[in-house]
Amino acid sequence: MPETGRWTLSPIVLIAGVAILVVTGLLLNRHDSRAAPLVLWDEGGIAPPALAGQAAATPAAKPPTLAPPIRARVGLQVGHWESDELPVELAILRTERGANAGGFAEVDINYAIAGRVAALLTARGITVDLLPATVPPGYTADAFIAIHSDYNNSPAMGGFKLARFRDSAIPARDDALIAAITTEYGAATGQGRDGYITRAMTGYYAFNGADFRHAIASQTPGVIIELGFLTNPADRALLTERQETVAAGLAGGIIRFLTGA
Ligand SMILES: [Zn+2]
Structure with missing residues (x-):
C-alpha cells in the first residue's frame, strides 16, 4: 500500500x-x-x-482502588455471652460470667469489640459468625477467635495475650494466626504483651473436641485472645474508650492471617 x-x-x-x-x-x-x-x-x-x-x-x-473481597469464614466467639445456655457437658461454666471492674462487665466489652470486628471483616467480604459461649459442634471456619478480657487482683498487671490449644492438630496454623494478630493488635493499640499463658487458655473448652461436642473442628485454626486487663486503668480505658482501635487491630490481624500478608 x-x-x-x-x-x-x-x-x-x-x-x-x-x-x-x-x-x-x-x-x-x-x-x-x-x-x-x-x-x-x-x-x-x-x-x-x-x-x-x-x-x-x-x-x-482517580477512584480509590478497592481491595478484592476476601472469600473466607471467620467465627468470633464472644466470651461468656449467653453462658447460662451452655449445654450439660459444659454446665460448670454456666456461672462463669467473666471479669468485672470499674463498673464494666467483661461480656459487654467482649460483645462490643466482637461486633466492631465483625463489621470490619464483613466490609472486606468475609462471612462472620458471631458465636456465644456455646460453639456449634464441629464448627468449621478459616479462623476462630475466642474474645475475652482479663482481670487480676493487681491493677499493675496489664497487656494482651493469645494462646492456642495445647493439643492442637494444626499448631503451625494456629501459631500463624497468633503471630498475625500479635503483630497487628500490638501495633494498633500500643499495648504490651502479657506473657503469662494460663492452662485455662491452652485447654480452652471450645478448642477441645476430644472432650466436648461443642468445640471447633480439629482443622479449624483457633486462638483465644485476652484483649487486656479490665483491672488495669490503662487497659480499661483502651477497652472502653478506644474500641474502634482495639477492633481495627484485631480485624487487621485476622485479615493478615487470611491473606498470608
Ligand atoms: Zn473471659
Whole structure:
C-alpha cells in the first residue's frame, strides 16, 4: 500500500486549531448579549481557559482502588455471652460470667469489640459468625477467635495475650494466626504483651473436641485472645474508650492471617 494520502495531525496544528476555537468562542460570547449566562466549557471537549487568579482545573481524582473481597469464614466467639445456655457437658461454666471492674462487665466489652470486628471483616467480604459461649459442634471456619478480657487482683498487671490449644492438630496454623494478630493488635493499640499463658487458655473448652461436642473442628485454626486487663486503668480505658482501635487491630490481624500478608 502506498503511503501517499495519509495525513498526520501535528501538535502545532492541533494547538492552533484549539486556540482559534477558544478565541472565536470568546468573541461570540462577548457580542451576543442574548447568549446563555455562560458558555458551558465542558461541552465539546475543549478545556476552559484559566482565568487570572484562578488555578487551572485539575483532572478528576482517580477512584480509590478497592481491595478484592476476601472469600473466607471467620467465627468470633464472644466470651461468656449467653453462658447460662451452655449445654450439660459444659454446665460448670454456666456461672462463669467473666471479669468485672470499674463498673464494666467483661461480656459487654467482649460483645462490643466482637461486633466492631465483625463489621470490619464483613466490609472486606468475609462471612462472620458471631458465636456465644456455646460453639456449634464441629464448627468449621478459616479462623476462630475466642474474645475475652482479663482481670487480676493487681491493677499493675496489664497487656494482651493469645494462646492456642495445647493439643492442637494444626499448631503451625494456629501459631500463624497468633503471630498475625500479635503483630497487628500490638501495633494498633500500643499495648504490651502479657506473657503469662494460663492452662485455662491452652485447654480452652471450645478448642477441645476430644472432650466436648461443642468445640471447633480439629482443622479449624483457633486462638483465644485476652484483649487486656479490665483491672488495669490503662487497659480499661483502651477497652472502653478506644474500641474502634482495639477492633481495627484485631480485624487487621485476622485479615493478615487470611491473606498470608
Ligand atoms: Zn473471659
